[in-house]
Amino acid sequence: MKRVERIIYFRHSKANQRSDHDLYFLRNDQKTANAYRAGALDAYGNAPEQGVSSGTGVPCGHCLNIVPEGEGFLVVAHRPFSILQPYAETGPIFICQSDCSAPSATEIPQVLEASPEYLIKAYTSNQRIKYGTGAIVPKENFTSKLSALLARSDLAFVDIRSAKNNCWLTRVTHQT
Numbered sequence: 001m002k003r004v005e006r007i008i009y010f011r012h013s014k015a016n017q018r019s020d021h022d023l024y025f026l027r028n029d030q031k032t033a034n035a036y037r038a039g040a041l042d043a044y045g046n047a048p049e050q051g052v053s054s055g056t057g058v059p060c061g062h063c064l065n066i067v068p069e070g071e072g073f074l075v076v077a078h079r080p081f082s083i084l085q086p087y088a089e090t091g092p093i094f095i096c097q098s099d100c101s102a103p104s105a106t107e108i109p110q111v112l113e114a115s116p117e118y119l120i121k122a123y124t125s126n127q128r129i130k131y132g133t134g135a136i137v138p139k140e141n142f143t144s145k146l147s148a149l150l151a152r153s154d155l156a157f158v159d160i161r162s163a164k165n166n167c168w169l170t171r172v173t174h175q176t
């Protein structure tokens with residue numbers, strides 16, 4: 001079975017009308033999700049593992065919803081970076097086992113509403129962690145914190161991860 005070599009993201013805009021200050025939440029596209037459902041190999045060359053959701057703690061990397069209780073999911077090793085370098089962290093992500101579709105383009109994704117806090121880290125344009133930007137942020141302060149980071153010219157994107165388990169959830173940019 002072919003390995004998924006390159007992860008492609010769909011942009012997810014906070015607003016219908018684009019502005020320089022929009023937040024774009026990136027996620028795995030339908031093609032990638034379907035490839036894993038068909039058994040494509042993950043970042044470590046392993047076939048996807050399967051599980052059944054308890055209804056909490058299983059964020060889907062495609063629809064950006066929590067996989068509902070009783071529904072099947074896949075778990076794969078995911079490396080959301082285009083080049084191999086020391087900061088290119090690889091970790092688990094989940095994908096709904098059944099077909100799932102994109103969230104609304106104007107709402108904060110459900111995976112960013114389900115927890116009281118999140119781990120954020122900002123990266124430079126060459127995909128290196130910018131030291132000093134890593135923080136556990138309450139979801140109430142979330143968008144203002146993201147906007148402040150993305151306003152900096154030395155930062156290219158912010159990755160959002162689970163505060164407790166470090167699972168990659170989404171990437172946020174200002175780029176259109």
Ligand SMILES: [Zn+2]
Binds near residue numbers: 060065096099101
């Ligand atoms: Zn899903």
